[in-house]
Amino acid sequence: MATPTRDRRAEILDAAADLFAARGFHGVSIEDIGAAVGITGPALYRHFRGKEALLSEILLDISARLHGQGAATAELPPPEALTALLTGHIAFALSHPALIRVHERELHNVPEAARRQIRRLQRLYLEEWVHVLSDLHPAVPQARLRSAVHAVLGLINSTPRSAGELSREEMAGLLHRMALAALTVSGD
Amino acid sequence: MATPTRDRRAEILDAAADLFAARGFHGVSIEDIGAAVGITGPALYRHFRGKEALLSEILLDISARLHGQGAATAELPPPEALTALLTGHIAFALSHPALIRVHERELHNVPEAARRQIRRLQRLYLEEWVHVLSDLHPAVPQARLRSAVHAVLGLINSTPRSAGELSREEMAGLLHRMALAALTVSGD
DNA sequence: CGGCAATGTTAATCTGCGTTAACGTGGAGA
Protein backbone atom coordinates (compact mmCIF):
# COMPACT_ATOMS: atom_id res chain seq x y z
CA MET A 1 0.00 0.00 0.00
CA ALA A 2 2.52 2.55 1.19
CA THR A 3 0.16 5.43 0.64
CA PRO A 4 1.57 8.87 1.44
CA THR A 5 -0.47 9.07 4.63
CA ARG A 6 1.06 11.50 7.05
CA ASP A 7 1.78 9.90 10.37
CA ARG A 8 -0.77 7.15 10.80
CA ARG A 9 0.04 6.62 14.44
CA ALA A 10 -0.79 10.19 15.35
CA GLU A 11 -3.91 10.06 13.24
CA ILE A 12 -5.10 6.96 15.09
CA LEU A 13 -4.31 8.43 18.49
CA ASP A 14 -6.31 11.54 17.68
CA ALA A 15 -9.31 9.63 16.46
CA ALA A 16 -9.22 7.26 19.40
CA ALA A 17 -9.04 10.13 21.89
CA ASP A 18 -12.11 11.74 20.37
CA LEU A 19 -14.04 8.50 20.43
CA PHE A 20 -13.01 7.66 23.98
CA ALA A 21 -14.05 11.13 25.09
CA ALA A 22 -17.46 10.75 23.53
CA ARG A 23 -18.37 7.17 24.40
CA GLY A 24 -15.85 5.96 26.94
CA PHE A 25 -13.09 3.41 26.54
CA HIS A 26 -15.35 0.37 26.53
CA GLY A 27 -17.98 2.10 24.44
CA VAL A 28 -15.58 2.16 21.51
CA SER A 29 -14.42 -0.92 19.62
CA ILE A 30 -11.16 -1.47 17.84
CA GLU A 31 -13.25 -1.62 14.71
CA ASP A 32 -14.73 1.83 15.42
CA ILE A 33 -11.31 3.36 15.82
CA GLY A 34 -10.07 1.81 12.62
CA ALA A 35 -13.12 2.99 10.73
CA ALA A 36 -12.51 6.53 11.96
CA VAL A 37 -9.23 6.64 10.06
CA GLY A 38 -10.34 4.57 7.10
CA ILE A 39 -8.86 1.17 7.90
CA THR A 40 -10.16 -2.03 9.46
CA GLY A 41 -9.87 -2.91 13.13
CA PRO A 42 -7.08 -5.47 13.10
CA ALA A 43 -4.88 -3.11 11.08
CA LEU A 44 -4.39 -1.14 14.28
CA TYR A 45 -2.16 -3.91 15.54
CA ARG A 46 0.45 -2.83 12.98
CA HIS A 47 0.83 0.35 15.03
CA PHE A 48 -0.04 -0.50 18.61
CA ARG A 49 0.30 -3.49 20.87
CA GLY A 50 -3.41 -3.37 21.68
CA LYS A 51 -6.33 -1.27 22.75
CA GLU A 52 -5.00 -0.58 26.21
CA ALA A 53 -1.66 0.51 24.82
CA LEU A 54 -3.54 3.06 22.76
CA LEU A 55 -5.19 4.52 25.84
CA SER A 56 -1.96 4.42 27.81
CA GLU A 57 -0.18 6.39 25.16
CA ILE A 58 -2.92 9.00 25.01
CA LEU A 59 -2.94 9.56 28.76
CA LEU A 60 0.81 9.50 29.03
CA ASP A 61 1.08 12.10 26.34
CA ILE A 62 -1.42 14.40 28.01
CA SER A 63 0.25 14.09 31.40
CA ALA A 64 3.64 14.72 29.88
CA ARG A 65 2.46 17.79 28.02
CA LEU A 66 0.89 19.31 31.10
CA HIS A 67 3.87 18.49 33.22
CA GLY A 68 6.19 19.93 30.61
CA GLN A 69 4.17 23.10 30.46
CA GLY A 70 4.38 23.34 34.21
CA ALA A 71 8.09 22.67 34.38
CA ALA A 72 8.65 25.47 31.91
CA THR A 73 7.38 27.98 34.45
CA ALA A 74 9.85 26.93 37.12
CA GLU A 75 12.30 29.68 36.33
CA LEU A 76 9.81 32.53 36.42
CA PRO A 77 9.30 34.59 39.55
CA PRO A 78 6.28 33.28 41.47
CA PRO A 79 3.65 35.80 40.41
CA GLU A 80 4.41 35.32 36.73
CA ALA A 81 4.75 31.59 37.23
CA LEU A 82 1.23 31.42 38.61
CA THR A 83 -0.11 33.40 35.69
CA ALA A 84 1.72 31.10 33.32
CA LEU A 85 0.33 28.00 35.00
CA LEU A 86 -3.19 29.35 34.84
CA THR A 87 -2.94 30.54 31.27
CA GLY A 88 -1.29 27.35 30.17
CA HIS A 89 -3.78 25.00 31.74
CA ILE A 90 -6.72 27.04 30.54
CA ALA A 91 -5.37 27.14 27.01
CA PHE A 92 -4.86 23.40 27.04
CA ALA A 93 -8.34 22.72 28.37
CA LEU A 94 -9.98 25.00 25.84
CA SER A 95 -7.95 23.66 22.94
CA HIS A 96 -8.38 19.99 23.80
CA PRO A 97 -11.61 19.39 25.67
CA ALA A 98 -11.68 15.78 24.52
CA LEU A 99 -8.25 15.11 25.95
CA ILE A 100 -9.21 16.65 29.27
CA ARG A 101 -12.24 14.41 29.43
CA VAL A 102 -10.30 11.26 28.70
CA HIS A 103 -7.59 12.27 31.11
CA GLU A 104 -10.15 12.75 33.88
CA ARG A 105 -12.22 9.66 33.27
CA GLU A 106 -10.23 6.79 31.90
CA LEU A 107 -7.22 6.31 34.10
CA HIS A 108 -8.66 3.18 35.65
CA ASN A 109 -8.65 1.43 32.28
CA VAL A 110 -4.91 1.82 31.94
CA PRO A 111 -2.76 -1.18 32.89
CA GLU A 112 -0.86 -0.87 36.13
CA ALA A 113 2.59 -0.15 34.75
CA ALA A 114 1.56 2.78 32.61
CA ARG A 115 -0.82 3.99 35.26
CA ARG A 116 2.05 4.45 37.66
CA GLN A 117 3.93 6.63 35.22
CA ILE A 118 0.87 8.72 34.51
CA ARG A 119 0.14 9.23 38.17
CA ARG A 120 3.73 10.24 38.72
CA LEU A 121 3.51 12.94 36.08
CA GLN A 122 0.21 14.12 37.47
CA ARG A 123 1.71 14.34 40.93
CA LEU A 124 4.70 16.29 39.65
CA TYR A 125 2.45 18.70 37.81
CA LEU A 126 0.41 19.22 40.94
CA GLU A 127 3.56 19.83 42.94
CA GLU A 128 4.63 22.51 40.49
CA TRP A 129 1.47 24.41 41.31
CA VAL A 130 1.88 23.83 45.01
CA HIS A 131 5.46 24.99 44.87
CA VAL A 132 4.58 28.26 43.21
CA LEU A 133 1.70 28.89 45.59
CA SER A 134 3.85 28.02 48.51
CA ASP A 135 6.24 30.79 47.54
CA LEU A 136 3.38 33.23 47.34
CA HIS A 137 1.67 32.16 50.56
CA PRO A 138 4.39 30.73 52.79
CA ALA A 139 2.13 30.65 55.82
CA VAL A 140 -0.44 28.31 54.31
CA PRO A 141 0.09 24.60 54.98
CA GLN A 142 0.89 22.52 51.92
CA ALA A 143 -1.99 20.14 52.49
CA ARG A 144 -4.40 23.01 52.10
CA LEU A 145 -2.62 24.23 49.00
CA ARG A 146 -2.80 20.78 47.48
CA SER A 147 -6.53 20.63 47.98
CA ALA A 148 -6.89 24.13 46.61
CA VAL A 149 -4.98 23.19 43.46
CA HIS A 150 -7.14 20.11 42.96
CA ALA A 151 -10.17 22.33 43.25
CA VAL A 152 -8.89 24.88 40.77
CA LEU A 153 -7.96 22.22 38.26
CA GLY A 154 -11.47 20.83 38.65
CA LEU A 155 -12.80 24.29 37.98
CA ILE A 156 -10.80 24.73 34.80
CA ASN A 157 -11.41 21.19 33.63
CA SER A 158 -15.15 21.79 33.78
CA THR A 159 -14.68 23.32 30.36
CA PRO A 160 -15.76 20.34 28.29
CA ARG A 161 -19.12 20.43 30.07
CA SER A 162 -20.06 24.02 29.38
CA ALA A 163 -19.45 23.75 25.69
CA GLY A 164 -19.74 26.65 23.40
CA GLU A 165 -21.97 29.09 25.22
CA LEU A 166 -19.22 31.64 25.39
CA SER A 167 -16.53 32.62 22.93
CA ARG A 168 -13.15 31.16 23.60
CA GLU A 169 -11.68 34.47 24.72
CA GLU A 170 -14.54 35.18 27.04
CA MET A 171 -14.33 31.69 28.50
CA ALA A 172 -10.58 31.94 29.00
CA GLY A 173 -10.95 35.26 30.78
CA LEU A 174 -13.77 33.99 32.98
CA LEU A 175 -11.89 30.88 34.02
CA HIS A 176 -8.77 32.87 34.71
CA ARG A 177 -10.52 35.35 36.96
CA MET A 178 -12.47 32.68 38.80
CA ALA A 179 -9.46 30.45 39.33
CA LEU A 180 -7.31 33.30 40.55
CA ALA A 181 -9.96 34.53 42.93
CA ALA A 182 -10.43 31.03 44.30
CA LEU A 183 -6.72 30.58 44.86
CA THR A 184 -6.30 33.99 46.41
CA VAL A 185 -8.87 33.25 49.04
CA SER A 186 -7.65 29.73 49.72
CA GLY A 187 -5.20 30.92 52.34
CA ASP A 188 -7.66 32.68 54.66
CA MET B 1 -35.00 -17.65 52.19
CA ALA B 2 -36.82 -14.62 53.47
CA THR B 3 -34.02 -13.64 55.81
CA PRO B 4 -34.66 -10.43 57.75
CA THR B 5 -32.33 -8.51 55.41
CA ARG B 6 -33.12 -4.85 55.54
CA ASP B 7 -33.79 -3.51 52.10
CA ARG B 8 -31.73 -5.58 49.70
CA ARG B 9 -32.33 -3.22 46.82
CA ALA B 10 -30.76 -0.33 48.65
CA GLU B 11 -27.90 -2.48 49.80
CA ILE B 12 -27.18 -3.53 46.24
CA LEU B 13 -27.38 0.02 44.93
CA ASP B 14 -24.90 1.19 47.53
CA ALA B 15 -22.44 -1.56 46.83
CA ALA B 16 -22.73 -1.08 43.08
CA ALA B 17 -22.16 2.66 43.37
CA ASP B 18 -18.97 2.11 45.34
CA LEU B 19 -17.70 -0.44 42.87
CA PHE B 20 -18.57 1.69 39.84
CA ALA B 21 -16.80 4.64 41.43
CA ALA B 22 -13.66 2.62 42.01
CA ARG B 23 -13.39 0.61 38.80
CA GLY B 24 -15.87 2.09 36.34
CA PHE B 25 -19.10 0.57 35.03
CA HIS B 26 -17.45 -1.93 32.72
CA GLY B 27 -14.75 -2.75 35.20
CA VAL B 28 -17.32 -4.32 37.48
CA SER B 29 -19.19 -7.53 36.74
CA ILE B 30 -22.64 -8.54 37.88
CA GLU B 31 -20.87 -11.25 39.81
CA ASP B 32 -18.71 -8.66 41.62
CA ILE B 33 -21.73 -6.67 42.69
CA GLY B 34 -23.51 -9.76 43.95
CA ALA B 35 -20.45 -10.86 45.88
CA ALA B 36 -20.27 -7.47 47.56
CA VAL B 37 -23.62 -8.08 49.22
CA GLY B 38 -23.17 -11.80 49.75
CA ILE B 39 -25.21 -13.27 46.91
CA THR B 40 -24.40 -14.64 43.45
CA GLY B 41 -24.53 -12.58 40.28
CA PRO B 42 -27.74 -13.82 38.70
CA ALA B 43 -29.63 -13.21 41.95
CA LEU B 44 -29.47 -9.50 41.13
CA TYR B 45 -32.05 -10.07 38.46
CA ARG B 46 -34.61 -10.64 41.22
CA HIS B 47 -34.22 -6.95 42.06
CA PHE B 48 -33.24 -5.17 38.87
CA ARG B 49 -33.96 -5.54 35.21
CA GLY B 50 -30.24 -5.63 34.45
CA LYS B 51 -26.90 -3.99 34.94
CA GLU B 52 -27.78 -0.82 33.07
CA ALA B 53 -30.96 -0.43 35.10
CA LEU B 54 -28.81 -0.48 38.19
CA LEU B 55 -26.66 2.35 36.93
CA SER B 56 -29.67 4.29 35.72
CA GLU B 57 -31.26 4.12 39.13
CA ILE B 58 -28.09 5.26 40.85
CA LEU B 59 -27.65 8.27 38.61
CA LEU B 60 -31.31 9.15 38.64
CA ASP B 61 -31.30 9.09 42.40
CA ILE B 62 -28.28 11.35 42.66
CA SER B 63 -29.69 13.85 40.20
CA ALA B 64 -33.01 13.84 41.98
CA ARG B 65 -31.42 14.40 45.36
CA LEU B 66 -29.35 17.32 44.13
CA HIS B 67 -32.25 18.83 42.29
CA GLY B 68 -34.44 18.39 45.34
CA GLN B 69 -31.88 20.08 47.54
CA GLY B 70 -31.73 22.92 45.05
CA ALA B 71 -35.47 23.30 44.76
CA ALA B 72 -35.70 23.58 48.53
CA THR B 73 -33.76 26.85 48.40
CA ALA B 74 -36.16 28.46 45.96
CA GLU B 75 -38.09 30.29 48.67
CA LEU B 76 -35.11 31.80 50.42
CA PRO B 77 -33.97 35.33 49.62
CA PRO B 78 -31.09 35.21 47.11
CA PRO B 79 -28.13 35.66 49.43
CA GLU B 80 -29.27 32.88 51.75
CA ALA B 81 -30.28 30.77 48.80
CA LEU B 82 -26.77 30.94 47.43
CA THR B 83 -25.31 29.98 50.77
CA ALA B 84 -27.72 27.08 50.97
CA LEU B 85 -26.82 25.88 47.48
CA LEU B 86 -23.12 26.02 48.27
CA THR B 87 -23.44 24.37 51.64
CA GLY B 88 -25.77 21.72 50.30
CA HIS B 89 -23.64 20.76 47.34
CA ILE B 90 -20.46 20.73 49.39
CA ALA B 91 -22.06 18.58 52.05
CA PHE B 92 -23.28 16.14 49.43
CA ALA B 93 -19.89 15.95 47.74
CA LEU B 94 -18.05 15.41 51.00
CA SER B 95 -20.53 12.83 52.26
CA HIS B 96 -20.75 10.87 49.03
CA PRO B 97 -17.56 11.15 47.02
CA ALA B 98 -18.27 7.86 45.30
CA LEU B 99 -21.65 9.07 44.08
CA ILE B 100 -20.13 12.28 42.76
CA ARG B 101 -17.58 10.27 40.81
CA VAL B 102 -20.14 7.99 39.27
CA HIS B 103 -22.40 10.91 38.48
CA GLU B 104 -19.59 12.69 36.69
CA ARG B 105 -18.20 9.75 34.77
CA GLU B 106 -20.80 7.19 33.87
CA LEU B 107 -23.65 9.00 32.21
CA HIS B 108 -22.70 7.68 28.81
CA ASN B 109 -23.34 4.12 29.93
CA VAL B 110 -26.95 4.85 30.75
CA PRO B 111 -29.54 3.89 28.13
CA GLU B 112 -31.07 6.77 26.21
CA ALA B 113 -34.43 6.93 27.97
CA ALA B 114 -33.02 7.23 31.48
CA ARG B 115 -30.26 9.47 30.26
CA ARG B 116 -32.80 12.02 29.11
CA GLN B 117 -34.41 12.16 32.54
CA ILE B 118 -31.08 12.48 34.27
CA ARG B 119 -29.97 15.27 31.98
CA ARG B 120 -33.24 17.04 32.59
CA LEU B 121 -32.73 16.98 36.35
CA GLN B 122 -29.16 18.13 35.94
CA ARG B 123 -30.32 21.01 33.79
CA LEU B 124 -32.97 21.99 36.29
CA TYR B 125 -30.45 21.92 39.10
CA LEU B 126 -28.11 24.09 37.12
CA GLU B 127 -30.91 26.52 36.39
CA GLU B 128 -31.63 26.84 40.09
CA TRP B 129 -28.11 28.09 40.59
CA VAL B 130 -28.33 30.38 37.60
CA HIS B 131 -31.62 31.76 38.80
CA VAL B 132 -30.27 32.66 42.22
CA LEU B 133 -27.13 34.20 40.76
CA SER B 134 -29.17 36.08 38.24
CA ASP B 135 -31.05 37.76 41.07
CA LEU B 136 -27.80 38.73 42.72
CA HIS B 137 -26.08 39.95 39.55
CA PRO B 138 -28.84 41.08 37.19
CA ALA B 139 -26.40 42.69 34.80
CA VAL B 140 -24.46 39.55 34.01
CA PRO B 141 -25.62 37.59 30.96
CA GLN B 142 -27.06 34.17 31.74
CA ALA B 143 -24.66 32.37 29.42
CA ARG B 144 -21.78 33.61 31.53
CA LEU B 145 -23.52 32.59 34.72
CA ARG B 146 -24.15 29.13 33.34
CA SER B 147 -20.49 28.67 32.58
CA ALA B 148 -19.57 30.02 35.98
CA VAL B 149 -21.86 27.54 37.69
CA HIS B 150 -20.39 24.65 35.70
CA ALA B 151 -16.97 25.80 36.82
CA VAL B 152 -17.94 26.04 40.47
CA LEU B 153 -19.56 22.63 40.44
CA GLY B 154 -16.37 21.31 38.90
CA LEU B 155 -14.45 22.93 41.71
CA ILE B 156 -16.58 21.37 44.42
CA ASN B 157 -16.75 18.01 42.69
CA SER B 158 -12.97 17.83 42.71
CA THR B 159 -13.41 16.55 46.23
CA PRO B 160 -13.08 12.84 45.52
CA ARG B 161 -9.64 13.51 44.07
CA SER B 162 -8.08 15.30 47.00
CA ALA B 163 -9.06 12.63 49.46
CA GLY B 164 -8.38 12.95 53.12
CA GLU B 165 -5.57 15.46 53.34
CA LEU B 166 -7.77 17.86 55.25
CA SER B 167 -10.42 17.29 57.88
CA ARG B 168 -13.95 17.42 56.66
CA GLU B 169 -14.66 20.75 58.32
CA GLU B 170 -11.53 22.33 56.94
CA MET B 171 -12.31 21.02 53.49
CA ALA B 172 -15.87 22.26 53.61
CA GLY B 173 -14.73 25.70 54.64
CA LEU B 174 -12.05 25.85 52.00
CA LEU B 175 -14.38 24.81 49.21
CA HIS B 176 -17.02 27.26 50.38
CA ARG B 177 -14.63 30.19 50.40
CA MET B 178 -13.09 29.30 47.06
CA ALA B 179 -16.43 28.72 45.37
CA LEU B 180 -17.88 31.94 46.69
CA ALA B 181 -14.85 33.94 45.65
CA ALA B 182 -14.96 32.44 42.19
CA LEU B 183 -18.64 33.23 41.78
CA THR B 184 -18.26 36.74 43.11
CA VAL B 185 -15.67 37.58 40.52
CA SER B 186 -17.50 35.88 37.66
CA GLY B 187 -19.45 39.03 36.85
CA ASP B 188 -16.52 41.38 36.24
C1' DC C 1 -51.71 -28.05 56.51
C1' DG C 2 -50.95 -26.52 51.52
C1' DG C 3 -49.33 -23.39 48.42
C1' DC C 4 -47.92 -19.12 46.61
C1' DA C 5 -44.31 -15.32 46.62
C1' DA C 6 -40.01 -13.89 47.40
C1' DT C 7 -35.16 -14.89 46.87
C1' DG C 8 -31.36 -17.71 45.89
C1' DT C 9 -28.48 -21.26 43.48
C1' DT C 10 -26.09 -23.52 39.64
C1' DA C 11 -25.83 -24.69 34.87
C1' DA C 12 -26.55 -23.30 30.26
C1' DT C 13 -26.73 -19.90 26.45
C1' DC C 14 -25.35 -16.08 23.45
C1' DT C 15 -22.90 -12.41 21.92
C1' DG C 16 -19.63 -8.81 21.44
C1' DC C 17 -15.14 -7.84 20.76
C1' DG C 18 -10.10 -8.10 21.41
C1' DT C 19 -6.60 -10.53 19.45
C1' DT C 20 -4.19 -13.70 16.18
C1' DA C 21 -3.56 -16.16 11.68
C1' DA C 22 -2.88 -16.37 6.99
C1' DC C 23 -2.59 -14.10 3.10
C1' DG C 24 -2.11 -9.84 -0.33
C1' DT C 25 0.31 -5.76 -2.48
C1' DG C 26 2.77 -1.77 -3.71
C1' DG C 27 6.98 0.84 -3.44
C1' DA C 28 11.89 1.50 -2.46
C1' DG C 29 16.45 0.14 -2.56
C1' DA C 30 20.13 -3.18 -4.24
Next chain:
DNA sequence: TCTCCACGTTAACGCAGATTAACATTGCCG
Protein backbone atom coordinates in the same frame (compact mmCIF):
# COMPACT_ATOMS: atom_id res chain seq x y z
C1' DT D 1 14.12 -6.59 -12.08
C1' DC D 2 13.93 -8.89 -7.72
C1' DT D 3 13.02 -8.75 -2.78
C1' DC D 4 11.66 -7.21 1.30
C1' DC D 5 9.16 -4.35 4.46
C1' DA D 6 5.43 -1.70 5.79
C1' DC D 7 0.61 -1.84 6.03
C1' DG D 8 -3.81 -3.77 4.99
C1' DT D 9 -7.46 -7.31 4.44
C1' DT D 10 -10.61 -11.09 5.75
C1' DA D 11 -11.46 -15.19 8.46
C1' DA D 12 -10.92 -17.59 12.75
C1' DC D 13 -10.41 -18.11 17.63
C1' DG D 14 -11.36 -17.60 22.52
C1' DC D 15 -13.15 -15.64 26.34
C1' DA D 16 -15.41 -12.71 29.51
C1' DG D 17 -19.51 -11.57 31.17
C1' DA D 18 -24.59 -10.45 30.77
C1' DT D 19 -28.82 -12.83 30.52
C1' DT D 20 -31.97 -16.77 31.05
C1' DA D 21 -33.51 -21.51 32.52
C1' DA D 22 -34.49 -24.85 35.79
C1' DC D 23 -34.57 -25.99 40.14
C1' DA D 24 -34.50 -25.18 45.72
C1' DT D 25 -35.87 -23.15 50.22
C1' DT D 26 -38.31 -20.49 53.48
C1' DG D 27 -41.99 -18.27 55.60
C1' DC D 28 -46.45 -16.12 55.49
C1' DC D 29 -51.39 -16.62 54.94
C1' DG D 30 -55.72 -18.49 53.95
